[in-house]
Amino acid sequence: VVSEIVMFAYATTFFKYFSWRSLVAVCLILTSIRWLLVAIFSHYFIGQLFAQCLHAFSFGLFHLIAMRLIFQKFSIGQQGRGQAF
Numbered sequence: 001v002v003s004e005i006v007m008f009a010y011a012t013t014f015f016k017y018f019s020w021r022s023l024v025a026v027c028l029i030l031t032s033i034r035w036l037l038v039a040i041f042s043h044y045f046i047g048q049l050f051a052q053c054l055h056a057f058s059f060g061l062f063h064l065i066a067m068r069l070i071f072q073k074f075s076i077g078q079q080g081r082g083q084a085f
Contacts, residue, residue, distance in 0.1 A: 002056075006060065007060035007061055007063070007064045008064060011064055011068070014061070014064070015068065020065050020068065020069060023061060023065055024062070024065060026058075026061065027058045027061050027062045027065070030054050030057060030058040030061075031054075031055075031058050033054060034051045034052075034054040034055050034058065037050060037051040037054070038051050067083075070082040070083055
């Protein structure tokens with residue numbers, strides 16, 4: 001929840017400097033790193049903690065991108081359906 005609040009607070013800044021496609025690429029890279037950390041450092045608390053922090057950031061960023069695209073691509077009456085999709 002905190003990561004999403006931070007993401008929405010800086011949403012304008014993110015979209016001002018980066019395209020949504022490049023931000024999705026960042027999410028995918030962070031997610032790949034997260035899964036690598038989970039596999040390599042499965043017995044270490046600090047490794048898992050860092051991996052979960054990466055998850056919070058990448059999930060919050062991806063959610064931000066998805067909401068922005070839904071509000072841009074769907075009409076007001078269809079935005080609920082866009083979220084359900």
